Amino acid sequence: MKLGTVGRTVKIGVIGIGSRGVGQLDTLLGMPDVEVVAVCDKYEDRTKAAQEQVQKARGYLPAGTTDYRELNAMEGMEAVIIMTSWQTHIAIALDAMEHGKIPGLEVGGASSIDECWQLVRTSERTGIPVMLLENCCYNQEEMNLLNMIKQGIFGELIHCRGGYQHDLREEIGNGDIKRHYRQDNFMHRNGELYPTHELGPIAQYLNLNRGNRMLSLVSMSSKAVGMNAWMKKNRPDSPLAQAKFNEGDVVTTMIKCANGETIVLTHDCSLPRPYSRGGYLQGTGGVWEEDGRRIFLDGITPLDKYNDHIFVPDAPYMEQYIHPLWKEYKEFGLRGGHGGMDYLVFRAFFESIQQGIPFPIDVYDTASWMAITCLSEQSISMGSMPVPVPDFTDGRWLNREERPGDIFSLDKVCPEAFE
Amino acid sequence: MKLGTVGRTVKIGVIGIGSRGVGQLDTLLGMPDVEVVAVCDKYEDRTKAAQEQVQKARGYLPAGTTDYRELNAMEGMEAVIIMTSWQTHIAIALDAMEHGKIPGLEVGGASSIDECWQLVRTSERTGIPVMLLENCCYNQEEMNLLNMIKQGIFGELIHCRGGYQHDLREEIGNGDIKRHYRQDNFMHRNGELYPTHELGPIAQYLNLNRGNRMLSLVSMSSKAVGMNAWMKKNRPDSPLAQAKFNEGDVVTTMIKCANGETIVLTHDCSLPRPYSRGGYLQGTGGVWEEDGRRIFLDGITPLDKYNDHIFVPDAPYMEQYIHPLWKEYKEFGLRGGHGGMDYLVFRAFFESIQQGIPFPIDVYDTASWMAITCLSEQSISMGSMPVPVPDFTDGRWLNREERPGDIFSLDKVCPEAFE
Numbered sequence: 001m002k003l004g005t006v007g008r009t010v011k012i013g014v015i016g017i018g019s020r021g022v023g024q025l026d027t028l029l030g031m032p033d034v035e036v037v038a039v040c041d042k043y044e045d046r047t048k049a050a051q052e053q054v055q056k057a058r059g060y061l062p063a064g065t066t067d068y069r070e071l072n073a074m075e076g077m078e079a080v081i082i083m084t085s086w087q088t089h090i091a092i093a094l095d096a097m098e099h100g101k102i103p104g105l106e107v108g109g110a111s112s113i114d115e116c117w118q119l120v121r122t123s124e125r126t127g128i129p130v131m132l133l134e135n136c137c138y139n140q141e142e143m144n145l146l147n148m149i150k151q152g153i154f155g156e157l158i159h160c161r162g163g164y165q166h167d168l169r170e171e172i173g174n175g176d177i178k179r180h181y182r183q184d185n186f187m188h189r190n191g192e193l194y195p196t197h198e199l200g201p202i203a204q205y206l207n208l209n210r211g212n213r214m215l216s217l218v219s220m221s222s223k224a225v226g227m228n229a230w231m232k233k234n235r236p237d238s239p240l241a242q243a244k245f246n247e248g249d250v251v252t253t254m255i256k257c258a259n260g261e262t263i264v265l266t267h268d269c270s271l272p273r274p275y276s277r278g279g280y281l282q283g284t285g286g287v288w289e290e291d292g293r294r295i296f297l298d299g300i301t302p303l304d305k306y307n308d309h310i311f312v313p314d315a316p317y318m319e320q321y322i323h324p325l326w327k328e329y330k331e332f333g334l335r336g337g338h339g340g341m342d343y344l345v346f347r348a349f350f351e352s353i354q355q356g357i358p359f360p361i362d363v364y365d366t367a368s369w370m371a372i373t374c375l376s377e378q379s380i381s382m383g384s385m386p387v388p389v390p391d392f393t394d395g396r397w398l399n400r401e402e403r404p405g406d407i408f409s410l411d412k413v414c415p416e417a418f419e
Numbered sequence: 420m421k422l423g424t425v426g427r428t429v430k431i432g433v434i435g436i437g438s439r440g441v442g443q444l445d446t447l448l449g450m451p452d453v454e455v456v457a458v459c460d461k462y463e464d465r466t467k468a469a470q471e472q473v474q475k476a477r478g479y480l481p482a483g484t485t486d487y488r489e490l491n492a493m494e495g496m497e498a499v500i501i502m503t504s505w506q507t508h509i510a511i512a513l514d515a516m517e518h519g520k521i522p523g524l525e526v527g528g529a530s531s532i533d534e535c536w537q538l539v540r541t542s543e544r545t546g547i548p549v550m551l552l553e554n555c556c557y558n559q560e561e562m563n564l565l566n567m568i569k570q571g572i573f574g575e576l577i578h579c580r581g582g583y584q585h586d587l588r589e590e591i592g593n594g595d596i597k598r599h600y601r602q603d604n605f606m607h608r609n610g611e612l613y614p615t616h617e618l619g620p621i622a623q624y625l626n627l628n629r630g631n632r633m634l635s636l637v638s639m640s641s642k643a644v645g646m647n648a649w650m651k652k653n654r655p656d657s658p659l660a661q662a663k664f665n666e667g668d669v670v671t672t673m674i675k676c677a678n679g680e681t682i683v684l685t686h687d688c689s690l691p692r693p694y695s696r697g698g699y700l701q702g703t704g705g706v707w708e709e710d711g712r713r714i715f716l717d718g719i720t721p722l723d724k725y726n727d728h729i730f731v732p733d734a735p736y737m738e739q740y741i742h743p744l745w746k747e748y749k750e751f752g753l754r755g756g757h758g759g760m761d762y763l764v765f766r767a768f769f770e771s772i773q774q775g776i777p778f779p780i781d782v783y784d785t786a787s788w789m790a791i792t793c794l795s796e797q798s799i800s801m802g803s804m805p806v807p808v809p810d811f812t813d814g815r816w817l818n819r820e821e822r823p824g825d826i827f828s829l830d831k832v833c834p835e836a837f838e
Contacts, residue, residue, distance in 0.1 A: 158641050158690060159669040167728060218637050218803045222577050223679025229703055250578040250701065252683055254671050254803065260642025264671055264683070271577060272717035273706045274728040282669065284648055287692045291730075292711025298691035309586060309693040311710075384637045384673065386803040 003332040003347065006033045007354040011077040013038040013101070015068045015092055016084030017050040018179070020106065024083060025050060027336040027343055029057040034350060038063035040071040042084075043179065068092050072099040079353060081133070082106060085181030086193070090115045090370070097128045104133050104349045105366065107196045109373020113390060116367040116374075120392050123363040131349050131359035132366035134200035136277070138344035142201035143323035145281060145288060149205050151321065153297060155285025157206060162198025163266030163278035169230040172270065176240065182269075186247040190221050191377035192267045193247065196369045198277050199265060200361070205281065206261050209364045210400045214263075214389040217255045219376035221248030226270030245270070253376050255389070258397075265372070288314060367392040422751040422766065425452045426773035430496040432457040432520070434487045434511055435503030436469040437598065439525065443502060444469060446755040446762055448476040453769060457482035459490040461503075462598065487511050491518040498772060500552070501525060504600030505612070509534045509789070516547045523550050523768045524785065526615045528792020532809060535786040535793075539811050542782040550768050550778035551785035553619035555696070557763035561620035562742035564700060564707060568624050570740065572716060574704025576625060581617025582685030582697035588649040591689065595659065601688075605666040609640050610796035611686045612666065615788045617696050618684060619780070624700065625680055628783045629819045633682075633808040636674045638795035640667030645689030664689070672795050674808070677816075684791070707733060786811040 001007060014025055014036055021041070028034050036058070039050040044066050051064045065071050072080065072095050079102040082092045086108030093103035094115075110116050123130050136142060148154060168182060175183025185193055206212055227245040235241055249270045255263040266278055279290035286297035294311035295301060301317075304310045329340060336343030352359050371389065379387050391397065420426060433444055433455055440460070447453050455477070458469040463485050470483045484490050491499065491514045498521040501511045505527030512522035513534075529535050542549050555561060567573060587601065594602020604612055625631055646664040654660055668689045674682040685697055698709035705716035713730035714720060720736075723729045748759060755762030771778050790808065798806050810816060 156644055158644065159671075159687075216803065218639065218673075218805075220637065220673040220675055220681050222681040225575055225577065225679075226703060248681075250681060252673050252681060254637075254639040254673065256639055256803065260644075262639050262641040262667075262669060262671060268578075268701075271701060271703060271706075272715075272728065273701070274715050274730050282687075282690060282692070284645060284690060287690075289710055291708055292713065294711065296691075296693050309691065311693050384635065384675065384805040386637075 001351055003328055009033050009035050010350050010353050011035045011037045013071045013077050013080040015040045015080055015082050017041040017046045021083040023337050036062050037077050038071050038074055040065045040068050042066050072096045072101055087111050090119050094122050097122045097126045102128055104131050107134055109193055110370035112374055116371045120363055120367050129359050130363040130366050132361050133345050134196050134361055135341040135345045136197040137200045138341040140326050143326055144318050144321050146204050147323040148321045154283035157261055157283040159262050159282045160202045161264040161280035162202055164194045164197050165268040165276045165278055167273050168269040173230050186245050188246055190246045190248055190380055192251050192253045192265055192372055195265055195372040199369050202263055209393055209397045212257055212259045213397045215256045215258055216386045216388050217253055217375055218384055218386045219253040219379040220384045221380045222250040224248050364393045420770055422747055428452050428454050429769050429772055430454045430456045432490045432496050432499040434459045434499055434501050436460040436465045440502040442756050455481050456496050457490050457493055459484050459487050461485050491515045506530050509538050513541050516541045516545045521547055523552050526553055528612055529789035531793055535790045539782055539786050548778050549782040549785050551780050552764050553615050553780055554757055554760040554764045555616040556619045557760040559745050562745055563737050563740050565623050566742040567740045573702035576702040578681050578701045579621045580683040580699035581621055583613045583616050584687040584695045584697055586692050587688040592649050605664050607665055609665045609667055609799050611670050611672045611684055611791055614684055614791040618788050621682055628812055628816045631676055631678045632816045634675045634677055635805045635807050636672055636794055637803055637805045638672040638798040639803045640799045641669040643667050783812045
């Protein structure tokens with residue numbers, strides 16, 4: 001559907017209304033074909049605030065509960081949006097499916113391979129689809145790059161890199177005060193805790209689970225000193241000032257794909273630094289780098305005066321190869337958080353439901369992307385041993401059709417899932 | 420000594436005079452305190468051309484031979500400069516030491532851990548020092564960064580990256596015609612073939628072999644398609660057009676250090692791309708990136724209008740923290756290849772010999788840096804298994820003094836080697 005088209009109403013529940021949830025709820029409340037019939041947060045104050053947020057925006061008071069099982073069991077809703085702590089996404093999604101609700105999961109990594117399998121098996125058994133709401137797959141640069149890749153501009157893809165490089169010391173350090181789950185995760189785990197913002201787009205570039213898949217990975221962690229330093233400086237009187245944080249300041253993960261491509265991910269959230277997803281894309285036709293926003297395309301971008309290869313600013317190429325959805329979106333007018341991508345990923349979720357078509361990011365993508373977190377913990381715990389990435393498709397990746405380049409136009413999602 | 424000071428004459432032999440050797444010989448012939456008494460290349464035409472090169476520059480005909488053993492056995496020289504194919508550097512250096520000559524090795528990786536041990540043991544037994552002529556340790560940016568690090572600007576170092584990212588398809592593809600060893604290496608090996616340009620400077624940053632050391636590494640290789648594509652396009656009638664190249668187009672290596680730092684190396688020479696050593700340096704105080712030449716220093720570099728962390732151009736900081744040797748060098752006048760660094764690494768070699776002081780890059784550095792190549796091959800061959808990096812110092816790394824920040828001023832090399 002054209003952006004802005006009002007489809008049939010999808011009634012939903014919203015679970016997990018922390019700071020991310022409040023912002024996303026606001027975006028949801030701006031969609032006339034989405035009706036929030038119930039809200040849930042384990043903290044009562046957040047649940048009440050969310051009820052008031054809905055009432056203020058839409059003029060009615062939704063149901064409210066602090067127990068996600070109660071929300072999942074309610075009648076009169078088709079889907080639930082899960083925006084709780086990372087470690088609870090899958091358990092809540094499983095419960096939702098058992099109650100006939102379609103789960104849309106905010107991003108985060110998995111804690112065990114078995115819970116990833118449970119997500120897949122429960123979805124297959126119940127016939128209820130699952131979508132990871134990976135907003136970065138809908139970001140402008142990533143979609144333009146996907147468009148360029150589908151047009152062959154980069155040739156045969158060989159190597160991709162990406163990272164979640166974000167100074168979150170304050171959020172993590174104050175997690176106990178602000179009830180933020182990142183603190184627990186950083187204190188007790190050590191791994192690639194947040195892989196999907198960069199891996200999601202890369203998975204589209206490399207057709208993962210559609211003629212290609214991740215075979216194995218190996219992770220390595222640096223020492224962890226950033227959070228301790230921050231705590232001692234900023235909260236010297238807290239009992240946490242001496243707390244040990246396990247999460248290495250920089251965690252690097254290398255992934256090998258069935259068709260021979262390699263992926264390198266970087267998780268870097270406890271040191272002072274500017275934000276970057278560190279995107280890097282390399283094929284037989286050229287290279288693109290997020291840092292510095294530079295591109296080199298063999299035989300396309302200009303050479304220097306000595307006829308040597310040089311990088312040039314990517315802006316003209318981003319404009320030339322703008323993804324059709326983003327062209328439409330700019331004319332329609334950007335809305336929602338994170339530069340507009342939050343809105344688009346929600347529209348992909350709702351329009352797929354309205355039209356009864358498969359999700360562009362399906363349960364196999366969700367399971368395999370989330371699995372990277374616990375697999376990286378395993379690798380690090382064993383001194384950077386390689387660990388296999390399960391084939392959550394049970395071999396169907398061999399024949400699942402490659403996504404067309406315009407998959408993200410929403411009205412042309414590929415028809416092969418749940419065959 | 421001040422740059423330009425003429426010390427006592429050091430008589431040398433020069434082994435390996437391919438395209439690199441010709442350029443380096445030219446730099447050597449410009450030094451009044453260096454006398455080239457013999458030259459050697461396994462190809463007679465190259466040996467003869469080198470003899471003529473010396474005669475033209477200095478007015479005398481040096482001895483010439485196609486057998487390095489013959490050169491090493493000659494009387495009347497103190498040192499040999501080895502610039503042959505990668506896989507022969509160590510064997511020639513061993514033979515040189517047995518004949519009482521001090522070997523200076525052009526860069527390249529090792530083929531086995533045992534030959535690295537032989538280099539160390541032979542040097543220890545004979546008392547003859549060894550220096551890897553790693554020119555990038557003397558490059559301006561790397562030395563300025565070292566200066567900043569020693570002044571604490573980056574805080575505690577956590578993570579470094581670097582790469583040899585250089586489109587060498589033509590050199591590799593025409594290796595059989597041009598007698599270049601890279602072709603054999605790329606056809607038959609698969610690993611981090613050329614680690615030291617980036618690892619050398621990183622080793623200085625992290626004090627490797629001086630209170631820190633590399634513990635283990637793991638490597639992953641992408642598929643190899645770049646060279647085949649190049650051969651088919653550029654030499655379709657050659658028997659090599661269908662040759663299989665083993666070397667993956669992008670090889671990534673993660674290294675764990677004793678003090679908890681991590682290093683990521685990238686080898687990328689068979690795809691079209693601009694040159695970059697992909698330098699990246701991150702500590703508790705900030706981040707520097709070669710690509711885009713950007714820096715962020717917490718509390719030092721300016722923030723944006725929202726008070727958010729941003730990268731800024733590194734130029735003013737490179738100027739502010741210019742290494743004293745480079746300040747002197749600029750006043751003296753740059754000379755030699757690769758932006759002046761080739762000259763500096765030679766001067767470090769000769770002045771250390773003239774003054775009878777330890778080399779700034781010694782046999783332990785040489786062995787451990789070169790070992791990365793065969794260790795990465797081992798890791799890749801076993802499906803990216805972690806492999807240990809030997810402690811070539813036999814525990815002396817614990818007490819070997821950290822290099823002072825001005826080690827590269829040449830007259831202040833650290834006095835701890837060969838104790």
